[in-house]
Amino acid sequence: MTPLLGIAAAHVLGAMVLSVANGSPLRHSLTRPTGAVVTLGILHLVSLGAVGYGVLAVGAAAAWALRPTEQSEQTRWPVLLSISLTMLVLARSASPTSWDELVWLGKARLESLGFGAGVQAALDPGAHVIPPGYPTLWPSAVGWLSLGRDALNTHTRAATLLVLLTTAVALHTWAPRIERRNLLALVAAFAAPLVWVHARSVYADLPVGLLGLALLGQLLSSRDGRVGLEPIATAVVLTGFKDEGLAHVLAATGAAVLAHGRLTTQWRRLLPAGVALATAVGWHWLLNRAQVVNTDHALALPYWPWVPKLAALLWLHATDIFSWGVFWAVAAVAALRGGSALPVRALRWLVLADLACIAIELLSGPERVRVFAENGTLVNRLLMQAWPAAAACVVAALSNSLPSTTAATER
């Protein structure tokens, strides 16, 4: 029950902030799942101390610049379905069973020592937190939703709720954009067995991809770019979850700008990425001051001789029948034949940007990263981060071309 109380409190608090920032009624904000994301973004910045407060001020200024001039249409969120799904998921055994789950949930225990203890430990070289220098929000958010309780099953359930939250935010953002919903299109998008493995785990890769997809949808939500506070909060949370989160912010921002056409009229859509960059710069400034070195993700010039190996690894992983079925082949067809409607166009750009980010991360990262990729412990998780965008592209493209099974109830 504790994590449910935690996420409920985060949702209500975030909805209040959204309401003030966007000038919308509280009952409107309470129906949007992004409330909890707003709270997590604010808490993350507060946990960074003076640097975070500075970024918070920048974010508040950006939110003012992006304040909507008209009320967005209220979308009905399937509350009963969400509650039922949450109960079903939480009813399963609450124990991690994979490597990274235990390492990340271990860091969630730090928040039981006090708010911000995770950041303090990450900035203390003597604490030997691993991996050194990684952003702290994913485990810290698990600790916050656990309301300080230090128990394995509590942390697992809190992390599961975070996965559900990111799913809800992505669905809430994109479901209204799919005009002709088709169940078979959804089936094709989910015909990727490795996604089912990650959906029932508490790895951060799927949530990062889902938030990247949600950010694109949020950036497209207004014709004049006055998109409100939500994309700023999403961008900050993405940056705080993983180092790759900033890459997803930039990918979603680039996709939104390219889908709309002219950069000069799209400057507002760049503001959430600006706040995310400020968050990342602030975090790296804190790391430098504490002399903590993030050796895993230090970028350098691309190691070009590895390009053939990269192409081979991506092909082998993406076509592995057990992990992905033929999902990536279907996604490629959907991207090429999906048409030119705005949702498909934007998603096509996002998939391309995500794949480009994967290539840059692997080519420009340290040798250790390429060793991980060759050992099979990295590429599939990076593809998992790109899956939500590709799946949405499949759904949007197939929904346009297959007969509708349900009609969209709202835009």
Place this chain on the structure above:
Amino acid sequence: MLDGANAVSGEPRHFGAAWLSSSLALTAMVLGLWLWRTRFRLLLVWAAMAAAVPGAWYVLWVRADAPLQRDELSSTVTHAVRQVQRVAPWPDGGVEVVFEEDDVLYPIGRYALPTRPAVAEPKVRLWLQGSSLRASCVADAGVVVCGASR
């Protein structure tokens, strides 16, 4: 525990079915591009569903975290975590990790001891070893050894 999230078959660095997988993916892509603008485009969806069956079999039946096996795996992991936490309390236990193998007990050790500050006079010197989750912890010559149960 080691590779469960890196591949469905648990073997992310071995692509034994690479030729079959590549052939199926290429066939799906070519057929999909050809059928997209015809009335047979639904075949692409059916092909996607059929191609997911081998992975679905692993996820739902074969893997240690498959629905019918997950409870047993979870209780084994939880037991191992509790064993280590019992002998190596955190944060005030004064624990020094003297050895940990890069294997299944490594992440469990990291959950039990997320921070490892230097300890001048350790109360517990911890040794983590072995490839089995069915671990017990015993004191041995001033060191607490957590590893495979005998």
